[in-house]
Amino acid sequence: MSAIPMERPMLGDDEATALTVLAARVRELAEATVLTGADAAEAAAVADEIAALTARLTAERRGAPPFVTPGERRMDRQIANPVTGPLNPFAPPISLEVTSDGVVRGEFTLGAVYEGPPSYVHGGVSAMVLDQALGMAAAATGTPGMTATLETRYRRPTPLGVPLQVEAKASRVEGRKVHASGTISAPDGRVTVEATGMFIMPQRFVTSEY
Amino acid sequence: MSAIPMERPMLGDDEATALTVLAARVRELAEATVLTGADAAEAAAVADEIAALTARLTAERRGAPPFVTPGERRMDRQIANPVTGPLNPFAPPISLEVTSDGVVRGEFTLGAVYEGPPSYVHGGVSAMVLDQALGMAAAATGTPGMTATLETRYRRPTPLGVPLQVEAKASRVEGRKVHASGTISAPDGRVTVEATGMFIMPQRFVTSEY
Structure with a gap:
């Protein structure tokens, strides 16, 4: 379609x-x-x-x-991804690293095109960044999937124009489902947005590999 | 900061x-x-x-x-908004109308820069669109606020390159808090993503008006 x-x-x-x-x-x-x-x-x-x-x-x-x-990482093939892709002018782009224990981390700064409330990051942009980070953390378990649910909680405004940290990790795998959580933090270390999500590997990914 | x-x-x-x-x-x-x-x-x-x-x-x-x-609508002043702003190259942009009974509606088509899974909209982009629509529905109650929570549920993939519908409405107001919900639908009318959210009017907005 x-x-x-x-x-x-x-x-x-x-x-x-x-x-x-x-x-x-x-x-x-x-x-x-x-x-x-x-x-x-x-x-x-x-x-x-x-x-x-x-x-x-x-x-x-x-x-x-x-x-x-x-x-x-298979996800790295997507060079035009709207969050991480260096080929995509729409992406900040955010370089996300995955540590050996499966933690996804990245530092990034968002400019004026990402503004929601005056001088702060648009809440939807923060959700987009977290969706990508949590999805990568899910994929790092060996079970890459599409987002099934994403819950974001905004604890304080996220400032534009300063270095932000994003971090995410999978918490558990149940068959084709992976649960993950993560945060965005301001330069003072305080969490501005936190998220939990569930990712599901599509059946066709599974069948194509077996 | x-x-x-x-x-x-x-x-x-x-x-x-x-x-x-x-x-x-x-x-x-x-x-x-x-x-x-x-x-x-x-x-x-x-x-x-x-x-x-x-x-x-x-x-x-x-x-x-x-x-x-x-x-x-006060929100319309933000001509560079990353979802609705015609001045922002990052925005699709989506024209969101508010009906007299407070329903926010818009039709939009997303191209290649918004791709997540091959041929589908990035889950975070759908969350961004819904955050904006629910926030506008909250503001339409007369209590504009910043996103406090946003929960998105992905029922099926959202296709790129075809006309999509977004719709949102506030469900209840409790002082400075407004609850809202909304959906994105594909051309066949089926809901692809649904969201609920809570928006809080910052104290400084309140004090500046009284």
């Missing part, structure tokens, strides 16, 4: 490097857009130039975001 | 219109970036041109995203 195909082109190293730089420039452009003090004429002139660059990029267009060959 | 100031510049109509067009072009560029089949040399050349445009936009730079003078 989805209009985006499942099959993926695989990027070579040179392409992945060049597209990662391109995405970083687009990310900076997006932040410049919400913060610019340019007048209407200058904004319109820049908009026209952007349209010409979009046309250049779409001269050769794929049907779906590409993958890269993953290292140890 | 946040590095983004609370005070906001107010946009005039001409500026708001020009910046909305600019943001739409940057949004298209972001999608073109994740889908481009350009080779490494072309990607690098386009990246350089984007850097030059970012420099033009940052020649006059604000400290925080601007607001517009709101109509009936």
Whole structure:
């Protein structure tokens, strides 16, 4: 039913490097857009130039975001993931590491495009970051799954423009279900948002492996 | 503690219109970036041109995203909101309407930059959309607040590239607390994600009004 195909082109190293730089420039452009003090004429002139660059990029267009060959973790193939993907201008992107005991950790800073209440991170953006971290913690158990439930509790506002920490860990595995929990913390170490979630490995993942 | 100031510049109509067009072009560029089949040399050349445009936009730079003078709803002033803001290239953006009986509704389509599992919407993106819709439903009661809790339940995958519906409504108000619930539905009418949330009006909003 989805209009985006499942099959993926695989990027070579040179392409992945060049597209990662391109995405970083687009990310900076997006932040410049919400913060610019340019007048209407200058904004319109820049908009026209952007349209010409979009046309250049779409001269050769794929049907779906590409993958890269993953290292140890299968999830790392998704180089255009909206939270962690360096190829996705929409992603901060957040580099999430998994320790040998299955703890997912990352440090990140969110700028003006992620603002909810004035000067603070949008509550939905915090939920998005936690969904990704908890999902990776679930996958680290060897049972990667899709989100079934996610509960986020906001203990205090999360500030923009300062280094934040995200951490997550799986708590138990029951067949195809994995429970995980995690937090976002401010620079003073205080937890701003906490989450618990349950992830389920789709039946087709299971059947395709047996 | 946040590095983004609370005070906001107010946009005039001409500026708001020009910046909305600019943001739409940057949004298209972001999608073109994740889908481009350009080779490494072309990607690098386009990246350089984007850097030059970012420099033009940052020649006059604000400290925080601007607001517009709101109509009936105070939340509408936030023209760079990451879910609904036409000025924010990160936002789809989703136009959310509030009916006279307090129901928040919107139709939207999510493209490749919002992908989680191949061909489906990232679970965290669905949570972000629902947080915004439930928050607006809470605000429609006359008690606007920040998210205190958000519980999302994923009933089936949400497809990319097709028109989705989001709907939300407040269920009860208890002093400064408002409870709300909502859903995202696929084109066949089936609910893909449902959410309940609780929103609390900060004490400082209360004291500033009395």
